[in-house]
Amino acid sequence: MRTLLNLFAKSPFPLLQNHMNHVMECTYMVKKLFEVFLQGDFDKINQISKEISSLEHAADLEKNDIRNSLPKSIFLPVERSSLLEILAIQDSIADKCEDIGILLSLKPFKLPKIMHKTFDKFLNKSIESVEVAHNIIRKLDELLEASFAGPEAQKVTEMIVYVAYLEHEVDVLQRKLLKSALDDTQNLNYASFFLMIRSFEALSALSNNAEKLANRIRMTLDLK
Numbered sequence: 001m002r003t004l005l006n007l008f009a010k011s012p013f014p015l016l017q018n019h020m021n022h023v024m025e026c027t028y029m030v031k032k033l034f035e036v037f038l039q040g041d042f043d044k045i046n047q048i049s050k051e052i053s054s055l056e057h058a059a060d061l062e063k064n065d066i067r068n069s070l071p072k073s074i075f076l077p078v079e080r081s082s083l084l085e086i087l088a089i090q091d092s093i094a095d096k097c098e099d100i101g102i103l104l105s106l107k108p109f110k111l112p113k114i115m116h117k118t119f120d121k122f123l124n125k126s127i128e129s130v131e132v133a134h135n136i137i138r139k140l141d142e143l144l145e146a147s148f149a150g151p152e153a154q155k156v157t158e159m160i161v162y163v164a165y166l167e168h169e170v171d172v173l174q175r176k177l178l179k180s181a182l183d184d185t186q187n188l189n190y191a192s193f194f195l196m197i198r199s200f201e202a203l204s205a206l207s208n209n210a211e212k213l214a215n216r217i218r219m220t221l222d223l224k
Contacts, residue, residue: 012083013140015066016090020137022059023090026052026097027130027206033101034123034203038116042108049101056098063091082220089213090137093130096205103199109192115180122173122203129166129207132159133214143221153221163207163214170207174200 029052036044066087070080111119136159142152177200185193 012066012070012078013137013144015069016083016086016140017137019059019062019066019087020090020134022055022062023094023097024130024134026055026059026094027127029055030097030100030203030206031123031127033104034119037104038111038119040108040110046105049105052101053098056094059091059094063087078220082216086137086213086216086220089209089216093133093206093209093213096202096209099205100199100202103195103202107191107195109195111196112180112184112187114184115177118173118176118180122170122177122200125166125170125173126203126206129163129170129210132163132166133210135159136163136214136217140217156217156221160214160218163211167207167211170204174204 029048033045033048033052036048067084070083136156139152139156139159143156145152178197181188181193181196181200188196
């Protein structure tokens with residue numbers, strides 16, 4: 001009997017959840033980074049950028065530990081390949097946070113004031129998409145207890161749909177910001193324009209990856 005029980009592993013979800021907690025720390029630091037950016041405090045930007053890189057490195061180390069600790073010869077509640085894919089997508093969010101920190105620390109530039117209101121919405125919806133994805137990951141243990149079915153699965157499905165909605169909203173706001181930037185090229189030098197556009201792309205990638213993460217969870221639910 002003990003031999004049979006040893007074939008089944010404990011839930012791996014706490015490992016994913018702990019890693020996602022680190023990813024969320026990186027994401028919140030990005031919000032703080034942009035708040036400082038809009039104030040024009042370049043010294044503070046450099047400091048926060050380094051903090052994000054440190055948090056990303058910690059998440060990366062944890063990712064590697066999880067990969068090495070996931071058992072191969074016993075039964076898991078979800079396929080090992082699915083868990084590793086979810087982990088990789090989570091980590092990609094932390095990677096993008098670090099990219100944003102690097103971009104903003106390369107050279108001082110300013111966002112035209114006419115873009116601030118739209119950018120604020122763009123930033124908040126990008127962060128919210130990761131928050132919702134984080135909450136989905138936090139629900140995995142409840143889903144396991146409910147055998148990936150019933151009301152709990154329905155709640156998670158609704159959250160997944162909401163992440164997709166947020167990702168769409170972020171895309172719409174990004175296009176609006178890009179148009180504003182293109183309309184104001186006469187007041188922007190090439191370096192500022194390049195860094196601005198790349199920063200928009202990197203921030204938008206947070207919601208893209210949050211949607212990928214949510215969709216991967218949906219695929220896991222559909223397989224159950």
